[in-house]
Amino acid sequence: MLPVVLRTARLELSAPTASDAQAIHDACQDPAIGHFTTVPSPYLRRYADEFVAQTAEHWDDLSHATWAIRRDGALSGMIGLHHLQETGSAELGFWVAAPERGRGIVREASEAVIDWGFATDALELVRLEWRAAVGNTASARAAKALGFRFEGTLRQALRNGHGERSDGWIASLLATDDRTPQEWPIAL
Numbered sequence: 043m044l045p046v047v048l049r050t051a052r053l054e055l056s057a058p059t060a061s062d063a064q065a066i067h068d069a070c071q072d073p074a075i076g077h078f079t080t081v082p083s084p085y086l087r088r089y090a091d092e093f094v095a096q097t098a099e100h101w102d103d104l105s106h107a108t109w110a111i112r113r114d115g116a117l118s119g120m121i122g123l124h125h126l127q128e129t130g131s132a133e134l135g136f137w138v139a140a141p142e143r144g145r146g147i148v149r150e151a152s153e154a155v156i157d158w159g160f161a162t163d164a165l166e167l168v169r170l171e172w173r174a175a176v177g178n179t180a181s182a183r184a185a186k187a188l189g190f191r192f193e194g195t196l197r198q199a200l201r202n203g204h205g206e207r208s209d210g211w212i213a214s215l216l217a218t219d220d221r222t223p224q225e226w227p228i229a230l
Contacts, residue, residue: 055109063090065117069139076203083203118142130168189221
């Protein structure tokens, strides 16, 4: 499948390109990205080049759909639907560069990606999952605001960019769910 470009009021979501590699590398020097995601840490420049090449392959076989989040033409972060399967489900994942945090970028980009994932003329997914390491409250607040329903804590289920295992929160959103912000049984 050819990469899809999504636009919102402030953002353009498009496949990352070779010209993004330096900005990806620079953003991934942030310790929080390596701690809370699977992005390797330390993050070498060659990883950014490999990531860009892999995202193109993933679009080709539609195993993952990954977008660079761009605000005013500059890279703000990454977002994607991962583990696309015949089962009609995927996992929503994202990171935002430190200077761009707190601006509502994750929510705005996620809404566009979710709409596309559930659309009958796109992937027509039935279920989306969100997972985050216990303690990643910024990601959890975004998922809550997007309408994801908290399903529980998975013991030692996640591995971060350092290879460390941690407990993980999991939540889901069905195509038939309303997307109003949800109350979760965990303190955020």
